[in-house]
Amino acid sequence: MPFQYIMMTFRTKFKGRIGRAYILYTKDIMVKEDVMHSPLYMTMRKEGGDNMTEMEFHQETVALDEEAKALVIIDQTKLPGRIEMLSLTKVEDVWEAIYQLKVRGAPAIGVAAAIGIYVAAVRFGNDGIAGTDVAMFQSRFRRAKEYLETSRPTAVNLFWALNRMEGVVTGYEGDSVAVLLRLLHDEAVKIHDEDVEVCRKIGEHALTLVRPGDGLLTHCNAGRLAAVKYGTATAPMYLGQERGYRFRIYADETRPLLQGARLTAFELQAAGMDVTLVCDGMSSALMQKGLVDAVFVGCDRVAANGDVANKIGTSVVACVAKQYGVPVYVCAPTSTIDMAIKSGTDIPIEERAGEEVTEMWYRERMAPEGVKVWNPCFDVTSHELIAGIVTENGIVRAPYEKSLPTVCS
Ligand code: MRU
Numbered sequence: 456m457p458f459q460y461i462m463m464t465f466r467t468k469f470k471g472r473i474g475r476a477y478i479l480y481t482k483d484i485m486v487k488e489d490v491m492h493s494p495l496y497m498t499m500r501k502e503g504g505d506n507m508t509e510m511e512f513h514q515e516t517v518a519l520d521e522e523a524k525a526l527v528i529i530d531q532t533k534l535p536g537r538i539e540m541l542s543l544t545k546v547e548d549v550w551e552a553i554y555q556l557k558v559r560g561a562p563a564i565g566v567a568a569a570i571g572i573y574v575a576a577v578r579f580g581n582d583g584i585a586g587t588d589v590a591m592f593q594s595r596f597r598r599a600k601e602y603l604e605t606s607r608p609t610a611v612n613l614f615w616a617l618n619r620m621e622g623v624v625t626g627y628e629g630d631s632v633a634v635l636l637r638l639l640h641d642e643a644v645k646i647h648d649e650d651v652e653v654c655r656k657i658g659e660h661a662l663t664l665v666r667p668g669d670g671l672l673t674h675c676n677a678g679r680l681a682a683v684k685y686g687t688a689t690a691p692m693y694l695g696q697e698r699g700y701r702f703r704i705y706a707d708e709t710r711p712l713l714q715g716a717r718l719t720a721f722e723l724q725a726a727g728m729d730v731t732l733v734c735d736g737m738s739s740a741l742m743q744k745g746l747v748d749a750v751f752v753g754c755d756r757v758a759a760n761g762d763v764a765n766k767i768g769t770s771v772v773a774c775v776a777k778q779y780g781v782p783v784y785v786c787a788p789t790s791t792i793d794m795a796i797k798s799g800t801d802i803p804i805e806e807r808a809g810e811e812v813t814e815m816w817y818r819e820r821m822a823p824e825g826v827k828v829w830n831p832c833f834d835v836t837s838h839e840l841i842a843g844i845v846t847e848n849g850i851v852r853a854p855y856e857k858s859l860p861t862v863c864s
Contacts, residue, residue, distance in 0.1 A: 514540065516680050517558060517566045519643060524577045526570045528558040531680055535721035546575035546599045553606040553613070556712065560681020561755045561791055562654070565612030566647050568603050572620050573636075573643040575599050580632050592632045596624050608803040609764055609833050610755040611793045616646055650683040653788045656847035658690025661751065661786060664843070664850070665691060667700040669748040672738060674707040675766030676718035677753025677786060687786035687845075688751040689723065696728055704730045705741055709766060711812045711830065738772050742779035750776050750783040757785070757792045761838030761855025762799025767831055773840035782842035789846050789863050799835030807832050 518527045525542040526549060533539045541557065543549050549571030552558050558567045576596055585591045600617050607613060623642045627635050665671065677688035685693050695702050704723055709715035716732055723730040733741060741747050750772055754765040763769075763785050773783045796802055809828030814820050822828070843850045844859070851858035 514538070515683055516560075517563050517570065517647065517683055519570045519573070519647065524574050526552075526567060526574050528552060528567060529680065530557045531559060531718060532557050534680070534717050543571065544574050544578060546571065546602060549575065550603055550606045553603070559714070560676060560678075560686075561610035561612040561753065562650050562682040562687065562788060563680070564607065564610050565616035565790060566650055566683055568606075568613050569616040569620055569643040569646040572596070572599055572603060572617060573639045576639055577636060580636050586632055589627070589630055589632055589635065592635065593624050593627075597621070607805060609805045610791075612755075612788075612790050615790045619646060647683055650788070651685065653790075653847040654682050654685035654687055654690045655694070657687050657786050657788065657845050658685055658694040660847075660850050661691035661784060661845045662694050662698075662700075664782070664784060664845075665695070665700075665702070665749055667695070668702070669700075670703040670705065670741075670746045672705040672707070672741065672747045672750045672772065672781075673719060674715060674735075674750075674752050674769050674772050675709045676714040676722075677751075677765075678719050678722045680718045680722055681753060686722075687753040687788065689719070690786065691751065692723065692728060693726065696726060701729065703746070704728055705738075705747065706730055706732050707735050707738065707768065707772065708732060709768060710735050711815065713816055714766065735768050735771070739775045739778075742775060742781050747776075747779075747781050750781060752783070752785055754785050754787050754791055755833055756796065756802050757787050757844060757859070758796040758798050758802060759794045759856055759859060760798045761841060761844065761853060761859065762802070763787070763836045763838070763841060763844070764799060764802040764804065764833045765836065767834050770834045770836040770840070773836045777840050783836070783840055784843050784845055784850075785836075785841055786845045789848060792846070792859055792863050794859065794863060799837065802833075802835060804834070805832040806830060 514529060516529055520527045520542060523542060525544045528541050530539045530541050532555065541552065543552060549567065553564055553567060558564065579585045579595045580592055585595050600621055603617060604614060620639060620642055623638050624635065627638060671692065673688050678686035679689065692702055692704055706719040706723065707715045720730055720732045752765055752769050754763045756764045776783045807830050809830055812828045812830050813822035838853060838855050843852045846862045848862040851862055
């Protein structure tokens with residue numbers, strides 16, 4: 456097959472205009488006839504020229520297709536080679552998309568779960584007895600929620616978002632499934648919209664910690680691909696870019712699933728930033744050379760004492776940074792703070808298949824058959840290594856037991 460193509464049929468916004476079709480490619484561009492002649496496509500093509508990467512990338516990471524009542528995501532397992540959108544309506548498909556990291560990153564997982572459970576609820580609200588009987592609807596909703604909660608264990612945003620959605624169902628005392636669905640819709644949209652605002656505020660606070668021209672190191676992808684827009688650790692980078700700060704950004708490749716190489720390098724480059732990709736083991740050499748002024752990372756869960764779970768390898772970067780006196784800042788929406796967990800040792804850490812280490816992303820298997828593999832997906836960085844936690848409500852510093860409650864309202 457000379458080209459692969461996907462045609463989108465959901466409503467999309469480009470520079471304030473609403474269109475109904477989308478085309479996705481970084482390399483071979485092939486567009487369906489009917490799309491090619493649409494005024495929206497013409498505008499897009501004119502803006503983007505032949506290389507559509509930047510222009511295509513106005514697409515949101517996670518969105519609700521109002522018309523099709525579907526969760527729309529960028530399939531992140533296909534990046535950076537292909538920008539492919541998925542439109543999901545079944546709860547099983549939402550579960551699988553989260554589990555397989557088609558949508559990943561703590562805030563994006565939360566938003567996807569909220570929209571995902573809403574679109575699933577629309578389906579069962581449209582059929583059989585659950586379409587008319589509120590009690591039956593509520594029971595099916597709770598089953599779907601419990602199921603989605605099993606998709607990934609570490610990012611607390613998943614549970615936070617699903618609990619918010621369940622709060623709507625629990626709080627409803629009326630007898631109309633249609634009204635309840637409307638309330639669920641509004642809550643899902645709110646969770647989505649809040650994420651944009653929260654990340655922007657994190658960016659504003661984080662920007663006060665750096666100067667134009669600084670070298671910034673980041674690990675994994677806590678970028679716009681991990682949220683709706685801006686990302687968390689990348690929020691100061693996007694805002695700095697808007698304001699001409701000209702940061703030098705270093706992205707760790709992030710073994711084993713290469714979120715740094717595939718996603719962070721891709722999205723920052725697409726945004727026109729000065730980004731350099733480095734292997735995970737290179738952070739010490741970078742800091743030794745004085746090239747890093749600050750480390751910004753995201754996180755999946757913050758414990759009450761300020762310990763932080765983030766992508767495996769984060770704690771290595773933090774230990775190295777301490778050696779060279781480089782501050783490590785963790786960017787975290789308050790939805791990522793879990794005051795019920797006392798310290799990092801209590802945070803559940805996901806373990807994933809060994810094949811992610813031995814085979815995935817390699818053309819050929821890169822380890823002997825049958826070798827034992829340990830593949831924890833996250834590690835815990837001690838609060839002692841963290842210079843500050845940047846939330847949408849401000850920056851907090853040690854002692855975190857005292858400072859974190861001041862930002863968690
Ligand atoms: O396994 P992933 O790709 O979901 O891990 C993502 C991370 O570790 C991110 O750094 C974290 O979720 C913060 S995203 C703003």
